[in-house]
Amino acid sequence: MHTSSLQQNILAELDHELATTRKLLALVPYEQADYQPHPKSMKLGQLASHIVNLLAFKQLFVQHPSRDFLDPNGPKPGPSPTNHEELMARFEEYSASLRVALEQATDEELTHSFRLHRGEQTLLEYPKATAIRIMGLNHSIHHRGQLSVYLRLLDVPIPAMYGPSADEPNW
Structure with missing residues (x-):
């Protein structure tokens, strides 16, 4: 029987999800970055940037005990990419730095608490791995699902993710 650590399990899941996310982000038609399927929806470029910036957010969970949204000195994402090349470069950079942070984390560190808060109001508090x-x-997967709908509405063929897609039936 093969045993693996908490860190190894998270890295395996991360690698799978990064590969799928990379395939979808590669298809984003940045010339349509202002596309918005509904007035309450993010624009296509904002959504793609958010998915990439969430990688830095995940790294925060690994390397810090908390994040206060009211802290003006807290980490913030960089400026939104202005083209597809910048989007993909940031994805690769953030993916690599997140992976390094996870590789350096021990199982014990991943059981330590992480608190996301706004001043005294706790938004969530979980062990880092959770x-x-x-x-x-899960947050990234949710937004990646939204992105796949945007792409479908723009007639962009959707790659297989967890099984065949209508556009790649022989996955």
Whole structure:
């Protein structure tokens, strides 16, 4: 029987999700970055940037005990990419730095608490590994699903993700 660590499990899941996210982001038609399927929806470029910036957010969970949204000195994403090349470069940079942070984290460190808060108001508090999965991976998967709908509405063929897609039926 093969045993693996908490860190190894998270890295395996991360690698799978990064590969899928990379495939979808590669298809974003940046010339349509202002596309918005509904007035309450993010624009295509904003959504793609948000998905990429969430990688830095996940790294925060690994390397820090908390994040206060009211702290003016807290980490913030860089300026939004202005083209597809910048989007993909940031994705690769943030993916690599997140992976390094996770590789350097021990299982014990991943059981330490992470608190996301706004001043005294706690928004969430979980062990780091749980925060990475819930507010990191699951959050990213949610927005990646939104992105796949945007792309479908723009007639961009959708790649297989967890099984065949209508555009790649023989996955």
